[in-house]
Amino acid sequence: AIGAEKSWAQSATDLANDAKTTDQVLTVGLGQGQQRFSALDKVNTSNVKSLVPVWNYSFGDNRGQESQPLVYKGVMYVTTHDSTHAIDPKTGRGIWVNKFEYPPETPRIVCCGIVNRGAAIYNGKLYRATLDAHVVALNMEDGTEVWKSKAIDYADGYSMTMAPLIANGVVITGISGGEYGIRGFIDGWDPETGKHLWRRYTVPAPDEEGGDTWPGETYKHGGAPTWITGTYDPELDLVYWGAGNGGPWNAEFRKGDNLYVGSVLALKPKTGEIAWHYQFSPNDPYDYDGVNENIIADVEIDGKMQKVIMHADRNGYLYVIDRTDGKLLRASQYINKLNWADGIDMKTGRPIDSALTKKMRATGEKIDVWPSAFGGKNWFPMSYSPKSGFVYANTLEMGMSYKPVEPVFKKGTFYFGLDLAQLQFLFPDDGNTGYLRAIDPLTGDIKWEVGSQAANWGGTMATAGDLVFTGTYTGQFKAFDANTGEEVWSFQTGSGIIGQPMTWEQDGKQYISIASGIGGAYRNFIPVFGAKNVELNKLMASVPEGGSIWTFALQ
Numbered sequence: 281a282i283g284a285e286k287s288w289a290q291s292a293t294d295l296a297n298d299a300k301t302t303d304q305v306l307t308v309g310l311g312q313g314q315q316r317f318s319a320l321d322k323v324n325t326s327n328v329k330s331l332v333p334v335w336n337y338s339f340g341d342n343r344g345q346e347s348q349p350l351v352y353k354g355v356m357y358v359t360t361h362d363s364t365h366a367i368d369p370k371t372g373r374g375i376w377v378n379k380f381e382y383p384p385e386t387p388r389i390v391c392c393g394i395v396n397r398g399a400a401i402y403n404g405k406l407y408r409a410t411l412d413a414h415v416v417a418l419n420m421e422d423g424t425e426v427w428k429s430k431a432i433d434y435a436d437g438y439s440m441t442m443a444p445l446i447a448n449g450v451v452i453t454g455i456s457g458g459e460y461g462i463r464g465f466i467d468g469w470d471p472e473t474g475k476h477l478w479r480r481y482t483v484p485a486p487d488e489e490g491g492d493t494w495p496g497e498t499y500k501h502g503g504a505p506t507w508i509t510g511t512y513d514p515e516l517d518l519v520y521w522g523a524g525n526g527g528p529w530n531a532e533f534r535k536g537d538n539l540y541v542g543s544v545l546a547l548k549p550k551t552g553e554i555a556w557h558y559q560f561s562p563n564d565p566y567d568y569d570g571v572n573e574n575i576i577a578d579v580e581i582d583g584k585m586q587k588v589i590m591h592a593d594r595n596g597y598l599y600v601i602d603r604t605d606g607k608l609l610r611a612s613q614y615i616n617k618l619n620w621a622d623g624i625d626m627k628t629g630r631p632i633d634s635a636l637t638k639k640m641r642a643t644g645e646k647i648d649v650w651p652s653a654f655g656g657k658n659w660f661p662m663s664y665s666p667k668s669g670f671v672y673a674n675t676l677e678m679g680m681s682y683k684p685v686e687p688v689f690k691k692g693t694f695y696f697g698l699d700l701a702q703l704q705f706l707f708p709d710d711g712n713t714g715y716l717r718a719i720d721p722l723t724g725d726i727k728w729e730v731g732s733q734a735a736n737w738g739g740t741m742a743t744a745g746d747l748v749f750t751g752t753y754t755g756q757f758k759a760f761d762a763n764t765g766e767e768v769w770s771f772q773t774g775s776g777i778i779g780q781p782m783t784w785e786q787d788g789k790q791y792i793s794i795a796s797g798i799g800g801a802y803r804n805f806i807p808v809f810g811a812k813n814v815e816l817n818k819l820m821a822s823v824p825e826g827g828s829i830w831t832f833a834l835q
């Protein structure tokens with residue numbers, strides 16, 4: 281049988297080396313630091329024109345496909361919202377499928393897309409989360425369930441879409457539900473038994489540190505969801521995990537900084553203890569979340585090598601932060617239009633409220649704010665190439681009309697405190713709702729950009745072959761020259777792409793994979809809150825559903 285000789289030796293060392301070992305991909309992000317950079321250069325700018333599909337595997341599922349596949353010892357593992365698949369990565373033949381059910385009412389408490397973003401693997405088991413807020417371990421050999429542990433009751437507005445993270449022998453998971461007035465947290469689990477080890481609330485109780493940043497009982501529905509997988513630095517033994525928007529969005533009913541809304545937390549993986557935090561958007565009135573990925577890199581800044589994380593926040597600023605202590609090193613605007621703030625105060629690390637935000641806070645008047653609640657970049661991860669020194673990000677150019685009103689908490693329903701009848705997405709005159717951008721993380725300079733009418737909603741991957749791969753909403757999987765932005769290859773995958781590219785090598789050949797299958801928040805919300813953009817809606821409606829995974833190699 282395929283993979284029968286496996287020793288299941290993947291360990292903490294294998295995980296730490298994942299970015300270097302090109303014959304396997306053990307982690308979402310192509311390494312614990314999630315640079316999404318591959319050292320493979322067999323496919324490069326001079327031969328990428330000969331990239332052709334090797335196989336296509338159907339999930340038999342019409343939901344959005346956001347999962348990044350993993351490859352270990354000649355088997356590919358990929359997740360959907362309700363199934364996990366093991367596939368022979370050379371032929372696309374299925375090996376096993378684990379299909380599971382969640383209560384049919386679950387989608388009602390999922391804000392943005394019936395999706396799953398991937399799995400983690402460790403010591404012979406594959407870990408994933410379920411939409412109804414469970415964590416599951418599967419036997420990698422045959423897909424049977426080893427354990428299943430409940431994180432929390434989905435009926436209270438909690439769900440799970442992220443991939444788990446393995447750090448220092450602990451399975452770590454976050455939670456979704458920021459639109460439903462949850463109280464966010466991060467959990468640690470025992471990988472062998474599924475025993476719950478610790479919970480770190482991302483909204484502190486009144487008697488905990490940071491508890492005084494929440495008035496009265498507001499912390500109970502304070503949000504700060506943790507729906508994007510964190511990164512791990514084994515040397516510092518710190519996990520970097522984002523905490524999202526406040527509940528309700530309307531911040532006048534929770535005056536204060538509201539820790540740890542819109543923040544990155546540095547956690548000790550064994551205990552969940554907080555080593556430091558940095559808050560991107562104190563009080564966050566606009567659903568700017570703070571959950572986006574934190575890429576680990578070592579870069580020269582001010583004449584010395586520094587251990588940093590890079591983070592393109594939904595609030596429109598790209599941050600470089602010292603990952604040893606949380607000190608802000610750089611912050612630069614990475615989108616065209618931003619009017620909620622006048623910049624970041626480099627001394628305090630805090631954004632400076634613009635006159636517009638001050639007016640909204642003082643009067644409660646309707647405003648047109650940029651970026652929109654989707655942010656300058658949503659969940660779809662950027663990549664960082666240590667070769668070029670640039671990050672490659674799919675960015676968004678949208679604003680929103682925003683009218684705060686008094687919030688009403690009702691279990692399992694949207695907790696916004698906004699007049700939804702007046703919530704509208706706003707679009708730039710030139711018709712580009714998003715750009716793929718090569719950005720210098722230290723200056724914010726944009727080296728090149730490629731605009732799209734329907735914004736790209738998937739991740740990017742950079743390679744040593746000087747290529748950047750990403751997919752489009754309308755279904756083309758594309759490669760760009762990392763240095764010039766020239767489109768050098770394209771293939772239509774049949775449905776829209778909102779997945780995360782990955783690559784590995786097997787028997788001397790480089791393979792590149794991407795899931796195709798439209799869905800996610802852009803699909804769900806643009807037709808409702810962006811209905812005035814008739815052309816965009818027509819284009820988006822023309823994209824057929826259909827979940828599958830494609831794998832490519834040189835002819």
Ligand SMILES: O=C(O)c1cc(C(=O)O)c2c(n1)C(=O)C(=O)c1cc(C(=O)O)[nH]c1-2
Pocket residue numbers: 346391392393395440441442455456457458459505506507524525569653654658659799800801802
């Ligand atoms: O606050 C949350 O808990 C939460 C969860 C999720 C999710 O789990 O997918 C999204 C968001 N928020 C969100 O704000 C958002 O824009 C978003 C986009 C998507 C997607 O899959 O396209 N998910 C989510």
